[in-house]
Amino acid sequence: MSLLQVENVAKSFFQRGNELKIFSDVSFTVEPGELLLISGRSGTGKSTLLNLLGGLERVSAGRIVFNDRVITDLSMSELAELRANGIGMIFQNFNLIPGWSALENVEAVLMHRGISQSERLQRATAILTELGLGDRLHNLPAELSVGQQQRVAIARTLVNDPAMILADEPTGDVDPETADEILHLLLPRIKSGRTAMIVASHGLFNPALATRTASLKDGKLHL
Amino acid sequence: MTRDIIALAGRELKQHKRRTFAVISGYALTVAFLIILAAVLLYSRVVQNITIGEAGTYFVTWLPACGDISSLSEEELAKLARGIIPEVCKEKCENCTGCNKKPVDILNEGFVINTNGTRLLTLDLVEKIRALPLIKDASACLMFRFRDPQTNTIFAVGGIDVQSPAVSTNCCAASDLIDGNFLTGSSTGRVLVDIGFAGNHGLKCGSNLVIASETFVVSGIINSGARPVKPDVIMLFADAERVINRRIQNPLENEANLILIESRDATVHGRALEDVKALMKGDSLLTTGCYFPAAKAIGLNTRLIWAFMTLVAVAAMLFSARIQWASVIERRRSFAILKAIGWNNRVIILQQLAETLAQSVAGSLAGLVAGLAVLLLVPVNNLLGIDATMTGVLNPGLFAVVVAFAVTAGVLAGLLPVLMVIRQRPADALRRV
Ligand SMILES: Nc1ncnc2c1ncn2[C@@H]1O[C@H](COP(=O)(O)OP(=O)(O)OP(=O)(O)O)[C@@H](O)[C@H]1O
Ligand SMILES: [Mg+2]
Numbered sequence: 001m002s003l004l005q006v007e008n009v010a011k012s013f014f015q016r017g018n019e020l021k022i023f024s025d026v027s028f029t030v031e032p033g034e035l036l037l038i039s040g041r042s043g044t045g046k047s048t049l050l051n052l053l054g055g056l057e058r059v060s061a062g063r064i065v066f067n068d069r070v071i072t073d074l075s076m077s078e079l080a081e082l083r084a085n086g087i088g089m090i091f092q093n094f095n096l097i098p099g100w101s102a103l104e105n106v107e108a109v110l111m112h113r114g115i116s117q118s119e120r121l122q123r124a125t126a127i128l129t130e131l132g133l134g135d136r137l138h139n140l141p142a143e144l145s146v147g148q149q150q151r152v153a154i155a156r157t158l159v160n161d162p163a164m165i166l167a168d169e170p171t172g173d174v175d176p177e178t179a180d181e182i183l184h185l186l187l188p189r190i191k192s193g194r195t196a197m198i199v200a201s202h203g204l205f206n207p208a209l210a211t212r213t214a215s216l217k218d219g220k221l222h223l
Numbered sequence: 224m225t226r227d228i229i230a231l232a233g234r235e236l237k238q239h240k241r242r243t244f245a246v247i248s249g250y251a252l253t254v255a256f257l258i259i260l261a262a263v264l265l266y267s268r269v270v271q272n273i274t275i276g277e278a279g280t281y282f283v284t285w286l287p288a289c290g291d292i293s294s295l296s297e298e299e300l301a302k303l304a305r306g307i308i309p310e311v312c313k314e315k316c317e318n319c320t321g322c323n324k325k326p327v328d329i330l331n332e333g334f335v336i337n338t339n340g341t342r343l344l345t346l347d348l349v350e351k352i353r354a355l356p357l358i359k360d361a362s363a364c365l366m367f368r369f370r371d372p373q374t375n376t377i378f379a380v381g382g383i384d385v386q387s388p389a390v391s392t393n394c395c396a397a398s399d400l401i402d403g404n405f406l407t408g409s410s411t412g413r414v415l416v417d418i419g420f421a422g423n424h425g426l427k428c429g430s431n432l433v434i435a436s437e438t439f440v441v442s443g444i445i446n447s448g449a450r451p452v453k454p455d456v457i458m459l460f461a462d463a464e465r466v467i468n469r470r471i472q473n474p475l476e477n478e479a480n481l482i483l484i485e486s487r488d489a490t491v492h493g494r495a496l497e498d499v500k501a502l503m504k505g506d507s508l509l510t511t512g513c514y515f516p517a518a519k520a521i522g523l524n525t526r527l528i529w530a531f532m533t534l535v536a537v538a539a540m541l542f543s544a545r546i547q548w549a550s551v552i553e554r555r556r557s558f559a560i561l562k563a564i565g566w567n568n569r570v571i572i573l574q575q576l577a578e579t580l581a582q583s584v585a586g587s588l589a590g591l592v593a594g595l596a597v598l599l600l601v602p603v604n605n606l607l608g609i610d611a612t613m614t615g616v617l618n619p620g621l622f623a624v625v626v627a628f629a630v631t632a633g634v635l636a637g638l639l640p641v642l643m644v645i646r647q648r649p650a651d652a653l654r655r656v
Binding site: 054058091 | 561570650
């Protein structure tokens with residue numbers, strides 16, 4: 001059994017009664033230790049596909065199985081549970097909570113799960129330090145550079161040790177050097193087989209780092 | 224988990240001090256304002272009740288004299304003096320026992336209420352009136368007009384039961400005293416004199432006053448203001464009975480000519496008047512210190528209070544909802560993000576509940592304290608010169624209602640945006656907010 005199976009997934013949006021087809025018949029699998037790069041031009045539906053995989057959005061057709069669970073059948077609260085435990089998402093626009101410090105943003109993922117506050121803070125501090133933000137723990141997102149904000153978003157995902165990371169343009173807004181640094185933080189976890197990662201990018205991500213690539217074009221996923 | 228929620232709520236409120244302060248002071252101002260408004264309104268009602276109550280719960284009942292005595296022929300007058308009732312009078316005899324007790328000087332003297340002639344009533348009627356459910360007190364009173372043979376002056380003497388509450392509202396009370404002492408149950412031979420009469424006749428406390436050849440000592444001078452029964456001279460009922468007996472054909476036997484009455488309260492005053500009228504039958508008259516409309520105005524006033532209280536509750540809800548709504552709308556995006564990183568709906572709702580509850584309770588209590596402080600420190604009653612303290616209207620139930628409405632509305636208004644975020648799919652919530 002693969003870690004992730006995507007079977008004939010289609011997604012359409014309905015706007016004022018008109019069906020807007022984004023893609024259809026998308027099928028692929030991902031194994032632990034894999035890094036799948038999904039490329040495609042802006043507006044082809046890369047973010048939409050990641051949202052479907054993370055359970056933030058419902059499919060129009062098809063089936064998604066993660067860790068032997070049919071996530072397309074799960075309720076919204078079961079999906080939330082899944083995001084809390086198995087699937088980590090790095091958003092294109094980071095989605096950090098503006099009023100919370102870097103540390104608090106990362107700590108939030110571990111909250112309400114019976115983990116003591118001291119352990120939460122210790123784990124959040126460790127991961128942020130690992131990502132080079134040891135001296136930025138108490139800064140608000142607005143007080144950080146875009147690249148630093150991105151690293152906070154990555155830390156927020158990694159602190160949880162998810163089995164699958166869905167990363168939307170994880171290196172989109174940083175210089176190539178920093179992008180390399182960030183990837184070198186992510187790659188060891190993947191190579192060790194602990195984690196699989198799906199990256200969506202419209203071109204800035206170095207394809208050589210991926211174990212597999214696919215591209216979204218004209219409503220289809222080309223493997 | 225509960226501890227996490229409370230801790231996080233505390234952190235949120237502390238971190239956004241300005242927002243928290245604004246929200247809490249919003250609640251405080253709203254609650255304080257509404258409490259002061261409600262209390263002042265209630266207070267004005269209490270004051271109104273006192274005013275109307277004082278003016279409107281007492282009255283006197285009596286039977287007007289049989290007719291114009293001067294229209295009777297000499298022969299009829301002579302017969303009347305012997306207790307023989309002329310035909311023209313007979314229809315008015317119900318409740319009256321006075322036909323054989325006509326004054327000796329029938330043209331100058333007689334039973335009166337102030338300037339109007341009256342018939343006599345038996346004292347058992349007083350008992351019957353006192354037994355009516357809407358009546359608080361009824362008291363027999365004699366009022367007789369005398370002529371002083373020496374000076375030819377005419378004056379009215381009242382005989383009262385000094386202990387009766389109906390006397391103090393209808394005739395005179397110790398508070399009317401200008402000089403000297405009020406009468407007590409054992410003030411036999413002593414009288415109170417109206418200030419006007421005392422002035423005209425040079426009477427002071429301790430002066431002697433001769434009435435029907437009996438000498439009385441002036442105990443006090445009074446100014447009884449606008450009361451229904453205003454004799455020039457007031458004495459104990461038994462004294463009055465004795466001096467009046469000297470001036471009528473046959474002695475009084477358990478009789479009086481006025482009944483002073485106090486109804487239970489202003490709200491039933493109108494019905495009490497009707498009850499007494501029904502019991503008296505015939506051509507009895509009521510002299511009262513107030514109009515019906517004044518008593519009825521209280522009922523209208525009560526309905527107004529309820530309308531106002533509803534308004535206060537609605538205002539509390541709207542203000543609180545407005546305050547909380549503004550601060551939570553700002554946080555909708557945060558809730559969508561928390562949902563995207565795996566927080567479940569229950570936790571998000573509880574988190575919001577904890578924060579809004581803390582703010583609304585803290586704010587409302589602060590408002591309650593501030594409102595009470597204003598009400599207790601500002602001497603409204605002194606300013607208005609009214610003898611009723613504000614403390615009487617500081618009604619815990621009212622305050623509880625205001626606080627409860629403010630808190631409930633705040634919590635609801637705080638939860639509504641959160642519920643909206645939660646109902647959406649996270650992707651939509653993130654995109655839209
Ligand atoms: N809720 C929605 N309702 C209607 N249309 C939507 C909705 N969400 C996304 N779309 C549309 O779906 C298409 C795909 O959007 P998506 O964000 O997935 O593109 P993308 O490939 O990630 O682009 P980019 O590289 O610019 O991030 C776009 O045309 C967008 O307008
Ligand atoms: Mg995108």
